[in-house]
Every structure is written in structure tokens, then in C-alpha cells.
Amino acid sequence: MAREKIIPVTIEDEMQSAYIDYSMSVIVSRALPDVRDGLKPVHRRILYGMSELGMLHNRNYKKSARIVGEVLGKYHPHGDSAVYDSIVRMVQDFSLRYPLVDGQGNFGSIDGDSAAAMRYTEVRMERIAEEMLTDINKETVDYQNNFDDTLQEPTVMPGMLPNMLLNGASGIAVGMATNMAPHNIRETIDGIVAYIENPDIECEELMEHISAPDFPTGGIIYGYGGVKEAYETGRGKITLRARCTTEELRRGREQIVITEIPYQVNKTTLVKKIARHVENEKIEDISEIRDESDREGMRIVVVLKRSANAGIVLNQLYKYTQMQTTFGVISLALVKGRPKVMPLKELIFHYVEHRIEIIIRRTLYDLDQAEARAHILEGLKIALDDLDEVIKTIRASDSPKEANKALRRKFALTDIQAKAILDMRLQKLTGLERDKVELEYGEIADKIAEYRNILSDRNRQTDIIKEELLELKKRYGDERRTQIVHSAEDFSVEDMIADEDVVVTINNKGFIKRMPLSGYRRQKRGGKGMKGTTTKDDEYVEHLFVATNHNYILFFTEKGQCYWLKVYEIPEGSRLSRGRAIVNLIEIDKDDAIKTFVPVKTLEDEEYINNHYIMMATREGKVKKTSLEAYSRPRSNGIIGININDNDALLEAALTDGESNIILANRKGRAIRFHENEVRDMGRNTSGVKGMSLGKDNELVDMVVIKNTHEATVLAISENGYGKRSLVEDYREQSRGGKGVITLKVTGKTGELIALKEVSDKDDLMVITESGKVIRMNCGDIRTMGRNTQGVRIMRLDSEGKIAAITRVVNEEEDATV
Secondary structure, rough: OOOOOOOOOOHHHHHHHHHHHHHHHHHHHHHOEOOOOOOHHHHHHHHHHHHOOOOOOOOOOOOHHHHHHHHHOOOOOHHHHHHHHHHHHHHHOOOOOOOOOEEEEOOOOOOOOOOOOOEEOOOOOHHHHHHOOOOOOOOOOEEEOOOOOOOOOEEEOOOOOHHHHHHHHHOOOOOOOOEOOOOOHHHHHHHHHHHHHHOOOHHHOOOOOOOOOEEEEEEEOOOHHHHHHHHHHHHEEEEEEEEEEEOOOHHOOOOEEEEEOOOOOOHHHHHHHHHHHHHHOOOOOOOEEEOOOOOOOEEEEEEEOOOOOOOHHHHHHHHHHEEEEEEEEEEEEEEEOOEEEEEHHHHHHHHHHHHHHHHHHHHHHHHHHHHHHHHHHHHHHHHOOOHHHHHHHHOOOOOOHHHHHHHHHOOOHHHHHHHHHHHOHHHHHHHHHHHHHHHHHHHHHHHHHHHHHHHHHHHHHHHHHHHHHHHHHHHHOOOOOOOEEOOHHHHHHHHHOOOOOOEEEEEEEEEEEEEEEEOOOOOOOOOOOOEEEOOOOOEEEEEEEEEEOEEEEEEEEEOEEEEEEHHHHEEEEEOOOOOOOOOOOOOOOOOOEEEEEEOOOOOOHHHHHHOOEEEEEEEOOEEEEEEEEOOOOOOOOOOOOOOOOOOOOEEEEEEEEOOOEEEEOOOOOEEEEEEEEHOOOOOOOOEEEEEEOOOOOOOOOEEEEEEEOOOOEEEEEEEOEEEEEEEHOOOEEEEOOOOOEEEOOOOOOOOEEEEEEEOOOOEEEEEEOOOEEEEEEEEOOOOEEOOOOOHHHOOOOOOOEEEEEEEEEOOOOOOOOO
């Protein structure tokens, strides 16, 4: 017996060699997709096996175990779970943007539930998956031996569908990984067509068509920098956010409803994590979490406490939970068997080159088939043209073999043509059949010319790619699911809130709410009104204001402090709700209270803030004017708006443009009008100058800023519901500091003057009583009369009630807020 030869090898060399072999096997044959069809070997084998079994989209479902056995036994020498898990993922519409397998049964859920065993589930191909195999039987792709060299399997799919971009891919190899994002089919095809029309197209131009990834679970792409980097380099980090809305509940509470979550986030895990943070008090102001998802869609409800600010809670959820995640793009795929990270343009380039190769090979196959058929038809034509001699030759032959030789010798035919003549049925001898041969030969000749033209012209090849892609777009195109927010810095809760007109109310106990302006129906003068808010005996609405959700509001307190909020940050309430305490929204001193507020369009536009002013008036008759720019940088704990002397309090603040008239009215029914230039521009930390002389037992009740003195009218209202309109010109312009003129005759019947407002016929008026009733009427119903009169009754009041607040509601065509 011959002695065995032993070769000594160091363990380091053997480990290195073996590990390299293993790693290359994982990279090439398991973990990474091919750039041409976007499929890993297991997915390719599943689709090929299903097509071989005839599991098409319009055929019956078959057991998943059937296809698992087919793939394992013929092509994929790995565990059955590897194949079945891949099939499951190809079914899930929350894993693939365009699922390739149509499943029947339990294939798992976004909650992380596992699929049923393969003996229980059934599958077949989706129609869109069949586009991956189109023309595979036309020698368009190369085949290789399977693992035991008994069968052949395709090395790549023809891939009419740009699957690499549409469904993306994820996989971990040895020393490398891929994580490619899915895209919308319409955008992808538009981008590929743009590349075909201009191969020198820049990445930025491609991004005009392929704007960003489009994830199957929707959500929001928060910031565009990561998308741009990923498309330009093949690597980038994309921030994803859940899609949420805010809904109002009874009694002034709100709830956040999550309808879409970031890609690859487990819904159950997300809900548990939110609950854990609430339990640990990392996220406060949440009272309940419910998962109300059903077949109609996802719905995770986060109920907030009554004092909570939805915007603040939402930002905490984004910060501490998977409601905000990062998708790290690594566009790594196999190019001719080698792994490579590629930018967007190169991915499209490889797809187009692959499709051109497929079209060339398909056309060559069709050309061979057409030429073979044309060759036979030429033989049939010869036979039909000399039919009698052909029949005579055949009859004179002793056998088919002899007849074949005779025909070939006599008519210069090939063996194939002679066989076709011998196989010809007698019905072909009729005149009609002879015409069909001529017609078919003409059609085949045209096809041959067409195929040769395609093979010689690259433009024809790319035109075919475009035609096929546009047909796919028409057949499978759908809307984008993932919203794009281009600048993360610009994104806020405001982006999800409609900029509509709202009414803001504050009661005497410091509760605030906002309500849609459309919630108030108009009534005629003298109506009884309707309930505007639920109040206790000692509570009534003290301030009412009209603004839009995206306006800024400067809040001024009785002591002259200034605070800042956006209207949408004020909790929305119903007509009967009480609202929320202001102290839960802004940090007001305990012994202070909000007195007035001023809406402004913006605090960022320098031209705007430098050309507008805040005009303020106090109860003791002082006025002060300060540039809006001085209030454009408020702090959370407030800033000084005006210095208030002892025994005085801020009454009113308004926005002016430097060219307005000011009217001040006092409780005894007198008013004074002067130009705002009478008041010089002062700093914030000042107390102002005298605006009106009051005398004993008197105080200012209102300040009106008038821009158009020629057509404007002012409405004076007494606390017992009497009012009247007068022309502004009836109030002669004076210097500030005077006693003014009579604006409403104050009697025991009318009660003291409570408000003075600028109005027009188009305006509506809102009046709120101390008992909480609201009436809305058109100011056109109140006639204009002389200044020195008592007025008419505009609202019937209950015996114990008096008017608490009045505001003007500006017509929608006018500027209601600035």
C-alpha cells in the first residue's frame, strides 16, 4: 500500500485561505444583489422555480412548501428556512415597495409576528414579478450548472423591471454590507428615461425626476442632505419620521394619532417603548396609549393630558423613540461579480446596459427564428410554384428518404426545406393556402428587416427600452407614499397644521383656547346669542381675538411683560370647552395676567419688523410706541414690554405702520383722536407719555388704530348692550393729552362705555357676555349716526349679565391680523 503524501501547512495560511473562500462565497452567492436585476441568488431561484412550476399571477395558488422543495432540491443547497423566509419577505407589502410574490395566508405583520409554517400558506407570482422573467426563454441570459451539475439555472434575470431601484436590498456579507432604499416606480422610470435621452445628465438633474426614496410604510423624509449625498456618492444617512396628526377630544384634551411609521420599525416595539418612557417619566403629559390599527390602516393613539402641548410631546416622541430613525444608505451591489458602491447614475447606467444586452440577444433570437421560418417558406414557395413536378418526384421515390434526396437535387433545396415540403398537408395545395404562404413570407421579411435595423442602431435599442419602461409605468405606476421635507431646520409641527382663521379666547381665570372661525354662525342685531363656552358663576370670557394658525402672537400682561407664541401652539377647544391655563403654555408671574395680545405675520423679516410698531395704552391714559424689532427676540420667561407705574395697568396694544391715527376712549364716554407721530418711538424699558387727560373716577377702556380716516367708522358699545357707529371724521384730530370729545352719551340705561372698535359694513362683530353667551352679527346692520347720541340696543342681556368683551371679525378678503 502506497504511503499517503502529507503536506505541512501552517494554520495561519490555511485559515486565511479558507476564510477568503468562505467570504467570497457569501459575497457572490448569498448576501449581495446583482446590479442588473437587483436580486440575490435565493430570490432569483425562487422566481425561476415558480415560473418553472407555472405559478403565474393568473394561475391557482400552490403550497409554499411546494416551491420551497423545488428551490431546495434543484437550485439552492441551504436550509429550508432560508428559502421560506425569503418568500415571506417577498410577500410582505411593508417590506417591499412592490411585492414580487402574492401570498395567501399568514405572512407576518408589521408588529413582528412571524409567518405561519410553509405547509399552511400558499403563493404565486405577482404580475409585476413576471416582468422580471420576460423573454427568459429567448436565450437572453446565460445559464450555469446547479449545485450538482444536473440542471441549468439563470445567472441573472432579463429584468425589464428596474428592481434594484424599486425594491432596494439589504444584506450583510463578510466585511461589507448593502442597504439600498426602495423608490417609486413612476419617478424611477422618469429618471431612467431622462438618462437614456441624455447619458451626460448630472445627478442633480436626475434628482428632479427621482426626488428621494419612497418607502413602503410611508412616513416623512426629514431633511434632504442625506438623500443628495446618497445619490451622489452611494452612501448617505436619511432621517425618517412617523406621520402624525393631532385630534381634539372633549373637555379640551388632545391626542396624537400616528398613521405611518418609519421603514423597518416594529409597531409593537414602538408602542412598548413609548409606554416605557411614559412609565419612567422620560416623556410626560401622556395619559394613555392605544393601538387601534386594523385592516383599514395603522392608527396608534397617544392621548395627552389636559395640560399638555401636543407639539412638545411630539418632539419628545421623535427624540426618544423610533418615531424618528436613520436609514443608512449603502448602494453596494455586484458588478460582473465584484462588489462595488455606486451612486444613482451608475446604478441606472448598469440597468440600461443590461437591458440593451437583453434586447440585442432577444432580437438575435427572434432574427434566427424569423430567418429559419423564411427559409422554410422559400422552400414551400418553390414547391407551390412547380407543384406538379414536386408531386411527380415524390411519387417516383421509393421512400421519404429517397424523396428528400430527389427534391434537394432537382430543386436545389436544403434538407430542412425538403422535409417541410414532405410534411406539407394536402390543404396547403389550395389557392387560399398558397396566398397565406405568400403573405406570411412578406411579414417575415419585414420582421427580419426590422430586427436587423434594431441590431445595427443603438438609438432603436434605447427607444425600445423607453417604450417598455413607459408601459410598465402606465401598468404599475402609483403615488408616492413618503413625504419629503427638504430642510430639517424648517420642519416643525406647523407643517402639519392648516393655516386657517381661528378665534382665540381668554377668560378672566386665565384659560385660553382656539376655535375655527367657521364655528360661529352669524345672527341679526338684537339676537339672544348662542352659548360660546361653558363657564362657572365667577368665570367669563375677557378677551377674544381673530388670527390664523401660522401667525405669531405677542402676549402683553397687565404689568407690561411680553411673551411669544404661535397660534397653533394654543390648544384647540370646542365651543363648550373651557380651554387650557395660560400658565401651562407660557411662564407668567403668579400675580400677573394676560391683558392683550398682538398678532404679527413674521418676526424674521427685517423690513417688516423695522417698519411696524407696537402702540400701547394704559388705564391711566398713557401711550407708548416702540419698534416691532424690539420685540422680535423674546425669551421663554418673557421680556419687558412697557414699564407700568403703580396703580396703573396695560390696557391695549396694537400694531401700527407709522402712519396711523390713534383713538382713545374712556369709561365716561369721551374719546380723543391724534396721529401716532404725536408719540415718539421709545425703547421697551420706558413707561410712555400722556395720551388722554381723564380726571377723577375715570379710566381708559379702549384704543383704536385707524389707517383710513376718510371711510372708517368706529363702533362704541356700552356695558348694557347699547351701541352706535360714527364716522372717524366726526372725531376731530387733536394733540395727544387732551380731554377729547363725547363719543357716546352715558346714562343709567346704557351703562358706562366698555369698548370702541373700528368697523365697516363688511365686518362682523362678536360680542361675549360675562355669562359666556356669544352673538355674531354683521356691522352693516348697525346704522351710522351722530357722535353725540345714545345709540341703539345691539344685544339683549339677561338681567344679571353685562358685556365682557367685543371684537371685530374682518372679512376674509381683508387682512384680519396685521
